[in-house]
Amino acid sequence: MSAVSTEPAADPQAEKKWRRHSLVALAILLPLALAETSYDSLCEWLHGEDLIARGVDFGQSVPFGGSDWKLADLRGGKADRLPDHAFAVIATFTVTIGDPDLQKQWLGCKLMLTDAAGRRWLPDVIAGVSLPAGVMNCTSAIFSGAKKGDTITIGDTFIVPEDAVKTIRPAVGLGSERPWYLRFRRPPK
Incomplete structure (x- = not known):
């Protein structure tokens, strides 16, 4: 006896579209996350140095x-x-x-x-x-x-x-x- 899948076959176009959207979201969210985590350090550095x-x-x-x-x-x-x-x-x-x-x-x-x-x-x-x-x-x-x-x-x-x-x-x-x-x-x- 063989196992037969009852799930429909995945749509290759939908999977490609989902991957593209994920990469775009990563390209946007990664710099935003870095900016958020480094903001306090940048402010502290600016207030601790004679720059201008x-x-x-x-x-x-x-x-x-x-x-x-x-x-x-x-x-x-x-x-x-x-x-x-x-x-x-x-x-x-x-x-x-x-x-x-x-x-x-x-x-x-x-x-x-x-x-x-x-x-x-x-x-x-x-x-x-x-x-x-x-x-x-x-x-x-x-x-x-x-x-x-x-x-x-x-x-x-x-x-x-x-x-x-x-x-x-x-x-x-x-x-x-x-x-x-x-x-x-x-x-x-």
């Missing part, structure tokens, strides 16, 4: 993170304990406090130097080189208890290669303003 520069002329004061920032000085030179072709640079800013909640406004405060090639340098400790009297770094300023209307001086030291010295520009990034950051023009010579 706002140019500021030397001597100009600009509002940023609830306060007014102005490049006060940019100076550098050879330090005793640095390797050949490296220079110590000190960048200082005067900041007039607007919103005194610096722990909120300045969270993730980052002073940096950039050059024409797009390279960045973060602050570094240099033996024998210290900040001028009365100059605080970002962390000290955040917890200084500064009040609205106070003017404070913020700065830091950097080690920069000799080939970048002529094109470096000081920059400031704050967590409350990211992905934007300020990039200041150099003082006139």
